[in-house]
Amino acid sequence: MNPKNQLLLIEDERNICNFIMTILKSNDYKMTYALNAETGLSLAASQCPDLILLDLGLPDLDGIEVIRKIRSWSNVPIIVISARTQEKEKVEALDAGADDYITKPFGSSEFVARIRSALRRAASGSNSSSRTQQKYIAGDLVIDYEKHIITIHHEIVHFTQIEYKILTYLSQNAGRVITYDSLISHVWGPFADSNNRILRVNMANIRRKLENNPADPQYIFTEIGIGYRMVDNENT
Numbered sequence: 092m093n094p095k096n097q098l099l100l101i102e103d104e105r106n107i108c109n110f111i112m113t114i115l116k117s118n119d120y121k122m123t124y125a126l127n128a129e130t131g132l133s134l135a136a137s138q139c140p141d142l143i144l145l146d147l148g149l150p151d152l153d154g155i156e157v158i159r160k161i162r163s164w165s166n167v168p169i170i171v172i173s174a175r176t177q178e179k180e181k182v183e184a185l186d187a188g189a190d191d192y193i194t195k196p197f198g199s200s201e202f203v204a205r206i207r208s209a210l211r212r213a214a215s216g217s218n219s220s221s222r223t224q225q226k227y228i229a230g231d232l233v234i235d236y237e238k239h240i241i242t243i244h245h246e247i248v249h250f251t252q253i254e255y256k257i258l259t260y261l262s263q264n265a266g267r268v269i270t271y272d273s274l275i276s277h278v279w280g281p282f283a284d285s286n287n288r289i290l291r292v293n294m295a296n297i298r299r300k301l302e303n304n305p306a307d308p309q310y311i312f313t314e315i316g317i318g319y320r321m322v323d324n325e326n327t
């Protein structure tokens with residue numbers, strides 16, 4: 092928890108803007124805000140915030156375009172705030188480079204937790220030692236990338252090569268939503284069929300080996316219509 096982090100909020104609805112500002116200020120974040128994309132982009136450039144909260148429906152420019160513009164020069168974490176329930180926009184935002192999304196209306200504790208998690212990932216990603224992190228640890232699960240070994244309750248569990256690749260990619264991006272397409276192209280290559288049936292079959296097998304109760308997973312969560320999110324690495 093770093094209470095001195097500077098956050099930039101880009102949101103055109105004043106009451107939502109005020110609501111978010113109140114929550115985050117009371118959590119000791121330094122806040123600035125913009126009511127449109129143009130001001131937001133210029134503040135992003137001049138203030139170099141530690142994280143950007145972005146509403147997708149802005150009056151002057153589509154939020155997806157805002158993400159693309161920011162991503163052309165910065166890796167700052169971006170969390171999309173969206174009233175839209177359509178999965179398509181969320182997937183588009185994630186594929187354009189957003190780190191996470193939260194759908195309005197949302198609870199303040201979940202919101203703050205998402206922010207913390209994105210800031211933590213950004214901080215650990217910027218120091219080079221953890222980029223080449225050797226282990227993922229969450230609960231009873233340990234993935235040892237160096238030894239290629241996965242243990243649950245200290246017992247080695249065998250995964251196929253594809254399953255291992257999926258687990259590696261999700262765990263190295265722990266806490267982030269990984270879209271189906273990005274997971275498929277990472278595991279099977281950019282020319283793979285984007286039909287996600289084979290991914291779902293593999294995921295079912297992974298969950299059977301990994302989870303106590305595959306119907307109520309504790310390690311890999313499904314974001315319906317969008318992708319998967321693996322629980323945060325406790326090793327960071």
Ligand code: CA
Nearest residue numbers: 103146148149
């Ligand atoms: Ca809006």
